[in-house]
Amino acid sequence: xxxxxxxxxxxxxxxxxxxxxxxxxxxxxxxxxxxxxxxxxxxxxxxxxxxxxxxxxxxxxxxxxxxxxxxxxxxxxxxxxxxxxxxxxxxxxxxxxxxxxxxxxxxxxxxxxxxxxxxxxxxxxxxxxxxxxxxxxxxxxxxxxxxxxxxxxxxxxxxxxxxxxxxxxxxxxxxxxxxxxxxxxxxxxxxxxxxxxxxxxxxxxxxxxxxxxxxxxxxxxxxxxxxxxxxxxxxxxxxxxxxxxxxxxxxxxxxxxxxxxxxxxxxxxxxxxxxxxxxxxxxxxxxxxxxxxxxxxxxxxx
Amino acid sequence: xxxxxxxxxxxxxxxxxxxxxxxxxxxxxxxxxxxxxxxxxxxxxxxxxxxxxxxxxxxxxxxxxxxxxxxxxxxxxxxxxxxxxxxxxxxxxxxxxxxxxxxxxxxxxxxxxxxxxxxxxxxxxxxxxxxxxxxxxxxxxxxxxxxxxxxxxxxxxxxxxxxxxxxxxxxxxxxxxxxxxxxxxxxxxxxxxxxxxxxxxxxxxxxxxxxxxxxxxxxxxxxxxxxxxxxxxxxxxxxxxxxxxxxxxxxxxxxxxxxxxxxxxxxxxxxxxxxxxxxxx
Numbered sequence: 069x070x071x072x073x074x075x076x077x078x079x080x081x082x083x084x085x086x087x088x089x090x091x092x093x094x095x096x097x098x099x100x101x102x103x104x105x106x107x108x109x110x111x112x113x114x115x116x117x118x119x120x121x122x123x124x125x126x127x128x129x130x131x132x133x134x135x136x137x138x139x140x141x142x143x144x145x146x147x148x149x150x151x152x153x154x155x156x157x158x159x160x161x162x163x164x165x166x167x168x169x170x171x172x173x174x175x176x177x178x179x180x181x182x183x184x185x186x187x188x189x190x191x192x193x194x195x196x197x198x199x200x201x202x203x204x205x206x207x208x209x210x211x212x213x214x215x216x217x218x219x220x221x222x223x224x225x226x227x228x229x230x231x232x233x234x235x236x237x238x239x240x241x242x243x244x245x246x247x248x249x250x251x252x253x254x255x256x257x258x259x260x261x262x263x264x265x266x267x268x269x270x271x272x273x274x275x276x277x278x279x280x281x282x283x284x285x286x287x288x289x290x291x292x293x294x295x296x297x298x299x300x301x302x303x304x305x306x307x308x309x310x311x312x313x314x315x316x317x318x319x320x321x322x323x324x325x326x327x328x329x330x331x332x333x334x335x336x337x338x339x340x341x342x343x344x345x346x347x348x349x350x351x352x353x354x355x356x357x358x359x360x361x362x363x364x365x366x367x368x369x370x
Numbered sequence: 371x372x373x374x375x376x377x378x379x380x381x382x383x384x385x386x387x388x389x390x391x392x393x394x395x396x397x398x399x400x401x402x403x404x405x406x407x408x409x410x411x412x413x414x415x416x417x418x419x420x421x422x423x424x425x426x427x428x429x430x431x432x433x434x435x436x437x438x439x440x441x442x443x444x445x446x447x448x449x450x451x452x453x454x455x456x457x458x459x460x461x462x463x464x465x466x467x468x469x470x471x472x473x474x475x476x477x478x479x480x481x482x483x484x485x486x487x488x489x490x491x492x493x494x495x496x497x498x499x500x501x502x503x504x505x506x507x508x509x510x511x512x513x514x515x516x517x518x519x520x521x522x523x524x525x526x527x528x529x530x531x532x533x534x535x536x537x538x539x540x541x542x543x544x545x546x547x548x549x550x551x552x553x554x555x556x557x558x559x560x561x562x563x564x565x566x567x568x569x570x571x572x573x574x575x576x577x578x579x580x581x582x583x584x585x586x587x588x589x590x591x592x593x594x595x596x597x598x599x600x601x602x603x604x605x606x607x608x609x610x611x612x613x614x615x616x617x618x619x620x621x622x623x624x625x626x627x628x629x630x631x632x633x634x635x636x637x638x639x640x641x642x643x644x645x646x647x648x649x650x651x
Binding site: 088089091092093095096098099100102103105106107108109110111113114115117170173174176178180181183184186187188189190191193194195196197198200201202203205206208210211213216217241245298302304305308309323326327330331336339340343344346347350351354 | 470472499
């Protein structure tokens with residue numbers, strides 16, 4: 069996804085050769101075979117299948133836009149879209165604020181900062197199913213760690229009003245260290261003399277943060293927002309383990325729904341159509357964000 | 371002035387402690403629970419250190435589930451996928467960065483454009499493809515698609531763009547062909563990039579869940595994440611009793627040991643790798 073960040077690498081040409089040679093194609097061939105067979109091909113096929121009624125029984129035929137026309141009447145799908153949007157709207161701001169705060173804290177030259185960084189990153193190296201199992205236990209109603217500390221009996225995963233918050237808390241704990249590392253890299257790219265200049269001008273800490281750190285960090289913020297939104301829209305593992313989309317449809321997300329439709333009901337056509345909907349949402353958001361970013365950069369540059 | 375510095379120091383350590391406690395607390399709790407006998411898991415008071423240590427949970431989880439098999443499956447798949455991705459990406463990345471050929475930029479753009487396409491679009495066709503060849507529940511179905519990953523190609527190309535050309539030129543003057551230059555000059559230089567790619571591919575394969583969940587059906591090919599998800603087949607709050615969490619936590623601890631070990635050993639590369647690429651694999 070770095071390609072989206074504005075710092076595009078300049079392409080240096082290799083040794084110039086005019087005559088046609090086969091060698092480069094031989095270097096490319098092994099990868100291209102895998103790429104065609106397992107990436108490009110399936111992507112195009114997925115597009116095609118979403119216009120069919122392919123399922124485990126019955127004959128498959130082209131049905132045009134029928135799958136998409138059925139979507140507005142599919143209440144479970146509408147729930148899934150709503151839940152995914154809510155999950156993203158809750159998770160992304162939390163993650164951005166917390167990971168930036170963590171990065172600012174642990175970017176100071178003080179004792180123990182490396183340990184702090186390693187600690188904050190450790191949850192991210194654990195596998196999603198372990199995270200799901202661990203937090204199911206922590207959020208258990210009667211003997212879970214969180215409720216014991218709160219001195220309450222909140223039915224975190226069983227009550228449809230709070231279940232989504234449980235997924236949000238789990239996800240933030242799991243991935244905040246990853247975003248922190250991205251922000252740390254961004255902070256370290258800011259040249260020191262910019263800060264020194266601001267100090268000489270008599271700027272206070274808050275002014276430095278608003279007028280120096282945030283604008284200089286804009287490319288990193290852009291990248292982190294893009295990555296967290298993309299990942300939030302594709303949330304699946306934690307949900308599958310912790311609630312399986314329940315109770316009812318309280319935590320049913322888009323990818324959970326794709327999984328259910330395509331692989332439990334084996335409606336391949338409709339499942340692909342929902343995956344295509346996810347793609348359209350993601351690409352729409354990406355384009356929107358790129359436009360906002362470009363406008364922002366122009367605004368600062370002026 | 372001095373009191374300010376002391377106060378700042380106290381605040382720093384207090385915040386640092388909060389960060390460490392919140393990050394590692396749940397992991398310590400997972401370990402703590404895994405060593406408790408069933409009766410102690412449901413005490414009303416919080417017991418961070420088990421009153422009586424027991425390995426019963428570990429014994430139970432290993433007897434009742436084929437965790438060993440899942441682990442071996444995960445290792446085979448992750449190692450094979452890493453080797454495959456390293457080979458394919460170092461060849462294609464080198465050509466894309468250092469060779470001139472017709473269609474180079476279009477091919478690169480086509481490859482990169484796949485980063486925008488969520489993998490959920492590809493899973494149905496991939497599943498139909500592998501089931502068509504009777505390869506569902508087979509290692510190949512787990513390994514081969516990783517070869518098509520875009521990120522390793524992108525990273526290797528990026529690295530090769532920035533190596534100095536003199537070495538290649540000198541070798542060419544000495545009569546070496548492209549294959550020799552790639553194998554004997556370029557690849558040894560690329561060790562840092564290869565390490566970064568290896569870590570990313572290994573870890574993302576080791577942790578991957580969605581595709582293995584779809585394409586594995588028995589313990590013969592089931593990987594660790596998919597196997598572990600079965601612990602939760604009884605839904606929480608419905609029928610899984612709190613006592614049963616001892617066993618789940620033992621399984622979770624066992625599954626976490628390899629990635630955490632790798633992380634602490636290669637910590638430097640990790641954080642560098644993430645920050646340089648901003649990618650997950």
